[in-house]
Structures are given as C-alpha cells and as structure tokens.
Amino acid sequence: MRAMLLEAPGKPLRLVDLPVPKPNSEQLLIRVHACAVCRTDLHIVDGELAHPKLPLIPGHQIVGTVEAVGEKVKFFHSNPSSDESVLEGLRVGVPWLGRTCNHCRYCLSGRENLCDRAEFTGYNLDGGYAEYAVADYRYCFEIPPGYPDVQAAPLLCGGLIGYRAYRMTGDAEKIGFYGFGSSAHILIQLARYQGRQIFAFTRSGDIKGQEFARQLGAVWSGSSEELPPEPLDAAIIFAPIGKLIPAALRAVAKGGVVVCAGIHMSDIPSFPYEILWEERILRSVANLTRRDGEEFLALAPKVPIRTQINLFPLSQANEALNALRNGEIEGSAVLFTQEDKQ
Ligand SMILES: [Zn+2]
Ligand SMILES: [Zn+2]
Secondary structure, eight states, X not given: OEEEEBOSTTSOOEXXXXXXXXOOTTEEEEEEEEEEEOHHHHHHHTTOSSOOOSSBOOOOOEEEEEEEEOTTOOOBTTBTTOOGGGTTTOEEEEOSEEEOOSOSTTGGGTOGGGOTTOEEBTTTBOOSSBSEEEEEGGGOEEOOTTOOHHHHGGGGTTTHHHHHHHHTTTTOXXXXXXXXXXXXXXXXXXXXXXXXXXXXXXXXXXXXXXXXXXXXXXXXXXXXXXXXXXXXXXEEEOSSOTTHXXXXXXXXXXXXXXXXXXXXXXXXXXOOGGGTTTTOEXXXXXXXXXXXXXXXXXXXXXXXXXXXXXXXXXXXXXXXXXXXXXXXXXXXXXXXXXXXXX
C-alpha cells in the first residue's frame, strides 16, 4: 500500500510502499477512503508533541470500509446485537482514541479519555495517511449514512473533540470561538441548531476568516485582540496560542468558562488575577470518550452538519499540512485515496 510516513519530527512525510497491515485478533482491517488533517498532526510532524511512534503513519480522522476482521471481533460496539458478519463492508470511522486499558481508575469512572495507558491513532499507533489501516474495533464508529467519506472525515476529530469542548460550556448562550478552523466551522452549526450565538475571533487582519464565520452564522466576528460587543457566557480556544487565554478571560462574564480545546499551546503569558476572579473557570479538554463520539455522530445528521473541505490526494499530505500551518484552509483539509473521492 502507499503511505505517507513520518521518519523523524521536523522532516516532511515521505511517500512509501508498505505491506498492507494485518489486523490482530481485536482489529479491523480498513480500506481508507479519506483521512482529514488535524492541527494535532501538525504538532506531531513538527515535533511539538513528544515521543510519537517512529516511523509513524499520521492521521486520526479516518473513514473507510472494513475489509477483514480479527478472530476475536464479535460485534460492533454501537450495535451490540450485531456480529462479525455485519462488519465486512461496513463504513467506519477511526478517531484519535485508539485503545484504552479498561481497568485504570479513569477507565472505570467514565473518563477513558484520561486513561493512564491510552494509545492514540496517528501518534502511538499508525493512522490513516495510507491506503489501509488497522484499528481496534471497540473504538471505531459507524459513519452515519448521508455523508460522503470525505465530508465525514473531519467529524472524527474536529467534530468529536470539538463537541467535547462545546459540551463543557454547559448551557452558555453566547459563546466565543477563538480560531475558526475545522472544529469551529463544524461546531458553529450545532450551536446555531441549538439556538446559541457564536462570536468568532480570528487573527487580526484575517478578513476572509471573519467573513467565513459570518457566512456560517456567527453573530459577530473580529480580531482576537478585540473585545466582543457584549460579555460572553463561555469561550472555546481552538487556536494553539497561549495569549488567547487572557484575551478570552477578559471577554467572558462573571461565572463564565474558558475551554482550551487543543492538545498543545504556546506558553500562557501571566495575567492579573482579577480577570479570573468572580468565578470564571479555565479548563482544558483532553481527547474523547466513545460516548462523546456516539452522541456527536447521532447529532450531526440531525442538524445537519455540513463540512467544508479542501481535498488533497494522499501523496500531497505535506502540501495539506503546509496549507494548514499557513492558515490557508477554510474549513477542513482532507486527504483522499480513492479515485472517485467517495
Ligand atoms: Zn485506562
Ligand atoms: Zn485531531
């Protein structure tokens, strides 16, 4: 199979020919049709996240069809009455959470996203920048019908982990999104469906990004250096920039929550206690649970959420990563491996 391989952080990925992986007893062999590109992939490739598996096939927003199953694969977790016979040919998605231990205190208390021994797709496990991938069936999701593969791929992290961050804003009515990329363009659709107001903050001077946010229904958009026209109930920081934390704390009202959705961020500048005072909350969101995924993938077709995608052939993964790095992607970047892009 063709795959894009990370051999050392800081180096471009290399197009290589590898044997098709063999599923172990609990894995599915998946023919990859599409894999969306996440900012986390960029952090891994750039060496900002320590100790990836090397060499590594990145990518953790995989959509494909099941071609073979391991001998212990018994059912599909979202449909426990199914058996292995329904799995072949099924269209599945593989997210960032690749495997958990199922017996640490986090796994046993509904917080498998924090598992002490979790393994992550496209980081500790090979991912989807390839024509085939293997994945533990217990962590895969069924892709809702009605979504072409390339449209569905960004839902698997931009959507799922974005949804976890969004859930942490509780019943906030006015929510600020700092950074308006893949996650934000997905979550604004859910927020509007639920009757909330989104205020979009982008880099100063990013007029196109601010217009894109308004097209998708943001009630206001502007530079992250500005204050919104009215105090917010909550903010989600999608961009990996530490100085957005004091900016967002200044934008939220008393009791408001600021949620950091990314896995990596530049250092946070010091700030006066008074902007945290009055019960403002600052928190991060890490990874996802399978429950987050099931909830979100059930909601997405009801909205219905539509992703705006920028397609790149698999062999142009480096170009896709560079476009994301340079802020040139409106919506989500997606690699495709099938001729028909489906
Ligand atoms: Zn665990
Ligand atoms: Zn991701």
